[in-house]
Amino acid sequence: MAERLPAGACPWIDPSAFIAANAVLAGAVAVGPLASVWYGAILEGRDAAVSVGAGSSVQDRAVARGLPGQPVWIAEDVTIGHCAQLLGCRVERGAVVGLNATVLPGAVIGAGSLVAAGAVVPAGLVVPPGMLVAGNPATIKRPLSGRALQWQAKAAEDYQRLSRQYLARRFTPRR
Amino acid sequence: MILEPFDGHWPTVAPDAEVAETAVLVGKVTVAARARIGHGVVLRADIQRIRIGEGAWVQENVVMHTADDADTVVGPEAVVEAGAVLEGCMVGRGARIGARAAVLNYATVGDGARVVAGAVVAERQQVPAGATVAGAPARLLDEDPAARAGLDG
Numbered sequence: 272m273a274e275r276l277p278a279g280a281c282p283w284i285d286p287s288a289f290i291a292a293n294a295v296l297a298g299a300v301a302v303g304p305l306a307s308v309w310y311g312a313i314l315e316g317r318d319a320a321v322s323v324g325a326g327s328s329v330q331d332r333a334v335a336r337g338l339p340g341q342p343v344w345i346a347e348d349v350t351i352g353h354c355a356q357l358l359g360c361r362v363e364r365g366a367v368v369g370l371n372a373t374v375l376p377g378a379v380i381g382a383g384s385l386v387a388a389g390a391v392v393p394a395g396l397v398v399p400p401g402m403l404v405a406g407n408p409a410t411i412k413r414p415l416s417g418r419a420l421q422w423q424a425k426a427a428e429d430y431q432r433l434s435r436q437y438l439a440r441r442f443t444p445r446r
Numbered sequence: 447m448i449l450e451p452f453d454g455h456w457p458t459v460a461p462d463a464e465v466a467e468t469a470v471l472v473g474k475v476t477v478a479a480r481a482r483i484g485h486g487v488v489l490r491a492d493i494q495r496i497r498i499g500e501g502a503w504v505q506e507n508v509v510m511h512t513a514d515d516a517d518t519v520v521g522p523e524a525v526v527e528a529g530a531v532l533e534g535c536m537v538g539r540g541a542r543i544g545a546r547a548a549v550l551n552y553a554t555v556g557d558g559a560r561v562v563a564g565a566v567v568a569e570r571q572q573v574p575a576g577a578t579v580a581g582a583p584a585r586l587l588d589e590d591p592a593a594r595a596g597l598d599g
Contacts, residue, residue: 292450292470311486330511332486370509388531389582436453436492444449
């Protein structure tokens with residue numbers, strides 16, 4: 272039987288992380304130093320934990336949902352693109368999950384790998400480090416190289432810089 | 447709507463545009479007259495500009511951002527269906543981007559073109575005016591009406 276987390280579990284956010292005004296963090300969620308969670312993103316940690324490592328970004332409207340017994344583990348310097356969906360899976364250091372991609376339960380995205388935009392990574396697929404994954408259902412295409420590799424390496428750094436600028440803003444909200 | 451500045455720039459919304467209460471607009475965003483922005487939309491112009499043309503319709507949960515060096519422009523009377531994602535790209539007048547489709551950096555969708563639901567228009571890809579594309583990466587759809595059956599909705 273699936274066990275739910277204690278009702279009291281609540282998010283832990285490093286003070287140096289940026290959390291957008293309308294992001295939702297529920298239950299056992301941890302967001303590490305210099306990480307960022309963007310507008311409309313949802314980290315749902317009430318059934319199992321969701322962890323966002325140092326320097327990682329979860330972009331606008333992305334969803335990460337822990338499933339009973341299958342937490343979501345996002346390591347350091349990871350980029351989760353706009354509207355991506357992560358269900359009970361692991362994304363290792365420096366990997367990129369493209370916009371609108373889906374990663375199903377039990378899948379592991381290896382360090383520095385790139386999941387193409389719109390790809391659907393099947394449940395339990397283990398992607399070795401440094402690979403390009405694409406398609407629906409997604410398959411491992413080839414080792415990353417050339418422009419994709421450069422872009423992937425830059426993605427986390429760009430968002431770390433951007434989130435610092437957001438944290439430095441001072442304004443009176445308008446609606 | 448939720449408006450936030452970035453780098454000193456506030457979004458500007460035409461008086462007769464309609465922006466839903468839960469939409470988020472950040473930075474250099476311009477929404478022209480008669481445009482409609484749905485619930486849950488995020489228009490985040492913190493690097494370059496986002497411009498929504500006159501009478502365009504941006505439906506629920508659409509997310510737009512920009513490239514490092516390219517604006518995102520949605521032409522007049524264009525429709526961006528629910529859950530679509532646009533990066534720094536140009537969408538022509540009267541074009542239609544299907545639900546949960548994506549248009550990546552530096553791509554162009556011509557006037558009146560159609561991107562089918564769930565398609566991914568690749569970086570730098572050009573969709574000709576009036577064409578229909580489908581799939582990931584997006585490919586021109588055969589003009590054979592039978593091949594297009596079931597895609598209109």
